[in-house]
Amino acid sequence: xxxxxxxxxxxxxxxxxxxxxxxxxxxxxxxxxxxxxxxxxxxxxxxxxxxxxxxxxxxxxxxxxxxxxxxxxxxxxxxxxxxxxxxxxxxxxxxxxxxxxxxxxxxxxxxxxxxxxxxxxxxxxxxxxxxxxxxxxxxxxxxxxxxxxxxxxxxxxxxxxxxxxxxxxxxxxxxxxxxxxxxxxxxxxxxxxxxxxxxxxxxxxxxxxxxxxxxxxxxxxxxxxxxxxxxxxxxxxxxxxxxxxxxxxxxxxxxxxxxxxxxxxxxxxxxxxxxxxxxxxxxxxxxxxxxxxxxxxxxxxxxxxxxxxxxxxxxxxxxxxxxxxxxxxxxxxxxxxxxxxxxxxxxxxxxxxxxxxxxxxxxxxxxxxxxxxxxxxxxxxxxxxxxxxxxxxxxxxxxxxxxxxxxxxxxxxxxxxxxxxxxxxxxxxxxxxxxxxxxxxxxxxxxxxxxxxxxxxxxxxxxxxxxxxxxxxxxxxxxxxxxxxxxxx
Ligand SMILES: Nc1ncnc2c1ncn2[C@@H]1O[C@H](COP(=O)(O)OP(=O)(O)O)[C@@H](O)[C@H]1O
Ligand SMILES: C[C@@](O)(CCOP(=O)(O)OP(=O)(O)O)CC(=O)O
Numbered sequence: 297x298x299x300x301x302x303x304x305x306x307x308x309x310x311x312x313x314x315x316x317x318x319x320x321x322x323x324x325x326x327x328x329x330x331x332x333x334x335x336x337x338x339x340x341x342x343x344x345x346x347x348x349x350x351x352x353x354x355x356x357x358x359x360x361x362x363x364x365x366x367x368x369x370x371x372x373x374x375x376x377x378x379x380x381x382x383x384x385x386x387x388x389x390x391x392x393x394x395x396x397x398x399x400x401x402x403x404x405x406x407x408x409x410x411x412x413x414x415x416x417x418x419x420x421x422x423x424x425x426x427x428x429x430x431x432x433x434x435x436x437x438x439x440x441x442x443x444x445x446x447x448x449x450x451x452x453x454x455x456x457x458x459x460x461x462x463x464x465x466x467x468x469x470x471x472x473x474x475x476x477x478x479x480x481x482x483x484x485x486x487x488x489x490x491x492x493x494x495x496x497x498x499x500x501x502x503x504x505x506x507x508x509x510x511x512x513x514x515x516x517x518x519x520x521x522x523x524x525x526x527x528x529x530x531x532x533x534x535x536x537x538x539x540x541x542x543x544x545x546x547x548x549x550x551x552x553x554x555x556x557x558x559x560x561x562x563x564x565x566x567x568x569x570x571x572x573x574x575x576x577x578x579x580x581x582x583x584x585x586x587x588x589x590x591x592x593x594x595x596x597x598x599x600x601x602x603x604x605x606x607x608x609x610x611x612x613x614x615x616x617x618x619x620x621x622x623x624x625x626x627x628x629x630x631x632x633x634x635x636x637x638x639x640x641x642x643x644x645x646x647x648x649x650x651x652x653x654x655x656x657x658x659x660x661x662x663x664x665x666x667x668x669x670x671x672x673x674x675x676x677x678x679x680x681x682x683x684x685x686x687x688x689x690x691x692x693x694x695x696x697x698x699x700x701x702x703x704x705x706x707x708x709x710x711x712x713x714x715x716x717x718x719x720x721x722x723x724x725x726x727x728x729x730x731x732x733x734x735x736x737x738x739x740x741x742x743x744x745x746x747x748x749x750x751x752x753x754x755x756x757x758x759x760x761x762x763x764x765x766x767x768x769x770x771x772x773x774x775x776x777x778x779x780x781x782x783x784x785x
Pocket of ligand 1: 350352382414416452457461462463466
C-alpha cells in the first residue's frame with residue numbers, strides 16, 4: 297500500500313432495539329454517523345517498532361516492539377500508560393497477517409517501523425468546555441467552527457465521551473487500516489459494500505473489541521463501524537469461545553475467516569429517508585450502561601412471561617419503524633416531487649396536525665407514512681419507559697421524557713428517543729430537512745433553539761448526520777479537512 301494508508305470508520309446510534317439486540321431472536325436499528333475515527337499509517341524511523349499516537353490527548357503515545365516466532369506485539373517499558381484496545385488490535389491483526397501472508401511479507405510491510413496516528417471527529421468527545429472557552433453558544437454552527445480533531449487537553453481516561461462508540465470505531469479503523477497495509481485485504485474491500493475482505497475485517501474487529509472489553513456484547517457498534525447503517529441481528533457468541541480463552545490461540549484465521557459459517561450475524565439494508573436528518577445531543581448527566589443492562593437482564597430472567605410479551609411488542613414496533621422509514625425512501629424514489637411536497641407540508645406543522653386535512657392525505661401519500669413513523673417512535677418510547685419502570689432502571693427517565701416531549705412537539709419533527717441503553721446521557725431526533733422552504737426557521741433550527749434554551753438539563757448538540765458511505769472506507773488524507781495538521785509530528 298502507498299503511504300499514508302488512511303482508513304476511517306463511523307460512529308453509531310442505536311435508534312431502536314436497545315436490550316433486545318442482545319438476543320439473536322430480535323434485532324436493532326443502527327444508524328452510522330458522519331462523525332468518524334481515522335487511522336493514518338506512515339513509515340517511521342524506529343526500526344522494528346510501531347509508534348501509536350493519539351494527538352488529541354495528553355500523554356497518548358505508545359511504543360510497541362514486534363517480534364516473530366511467535367508473533368508478539370509488546371508494550372515498550374517506557375510507555376507512560378497502557379492502551380489495551382490499541383495493543384490487542386496490533387497484536388491480533390499482525391498475528392493474523394503472519395498467518396495469512398507469512399512472516400517475511402509482514403516484516404517487509406513493517407519496513408523500518410510504522411507511525412500510526414489515530415484521531416476521532418470532535419463529536420466523539422464532549423465539546424462543551426471548548427465552546428465555553430471560545431465563548432460560543434451550543435449550536436451546530438459553533439461546532440462546525442471548532443478546529444477539526446480538536447485537542448482535548450486531558451488524558452484519554454479523563455475525556456467525556458458522547459456515546460458514539462469510540463472504541464468500536466477506533467478498533468475498526470485501526471484493524472482495517474492494518475489489514476490493508478499488510479495486504480491481507482485489497483483496497484476494494486473497503487470500497488465495495490459487502491465482500492470477503494470487509495467481512496474478515498468485521499469478524500476480526502468484533503473479536504478484538506470483545507477481547508479488549510473482556511466480554512462478548514451484541515456487537516452492533518462494531519458492525520455499524522464496518523457496514524454503516526443497518527438492521528442488526530447479532531452473532532452467536534459461541535463463535536468466539538475458543539479465541540476468548542486465557543491462552544493465546546495458535547491460529548485465528550479459521551475463526552475470523554468469512555468462510556466460517558458460525559458467524560451468523562445478519563445485516564439488513566437500512567437508511568434514513570431522504571430530506572430528513574438525525575439530530576443528536578449529549579445531555580450533561582452520565583449513566584452507567586453496564587449497570588442498566590445488568591438490571592434489565594436480571595428483571596427479564598425473573599419475570600420471564602411479562603418480559604417476553606414486552607420484548608415482542610417492542611420488537612414488532614421496531615420492525616415497523618424500519619419498514620415505515622424504508623417505505624418513505626421508496627416513495628421518494630417513485631415520486632420525488634410528491635415526496636418533497638410532503639416534507640415541505642409537514643415541516644411547518646406539528647405531527648398531530650399532519651393528517652388533519654383529508655385532501656392532503658389523499659393527494660400526498662407520504663404524509664400519512666411520516667405520521668405513522670411518528671406514532672411508532674412514540675409507542676417505542678412508551679414501551680421502553682415501561683421496561684424501565686418494571687425493571688427499576690432509568691431507561692427514559694422523566695427528565696428525558698420532558699426534554700423529548702418538548703422536541704417532538706415542534707413542527708417538522710418526526711420522532712425521537714433515548715439511544716441504545718437509554719439513561720440520562722443522550723437523545724436522538726429525526727427531523728424534516730426540506731431543501732427549500734418558505735417557512736423559517738427550519739425544524740433543525742427550532743430544535744437547536746429548544747436545546748440551547750433548555751433549563752432542566754444541559755443539552756449540547758453533536759454535529760453528526762447519517763453517514764451515507766457504508767461503513768469503513770479508505771480515505772485520501774488531503775480530502776479530510778484538518779487531518780494532515782492534526783497528525784503532524
Ligand atoms: N482517540 C483514541 N486513541 C486511542 N485509543 C482510544 C481513542 N479513543 C478511545 N480509545 C480507546 O477506547 C477506550 C474507550 O473504550 P470504552 O470506554 O469502551 O468507550 P466507548 O463506549 O466510547 O466505546 C479507551 O480506553 C482507549 O483504549
Ligand atoms: C443495551 C444495549 O443493547 C445497547 C447499548 O447501547 P449504547 O449505545 O447505550 O452502548 P454503549 O456504547 O456501550 O454505551 C447493549 C448492547 O447491545 O451491547
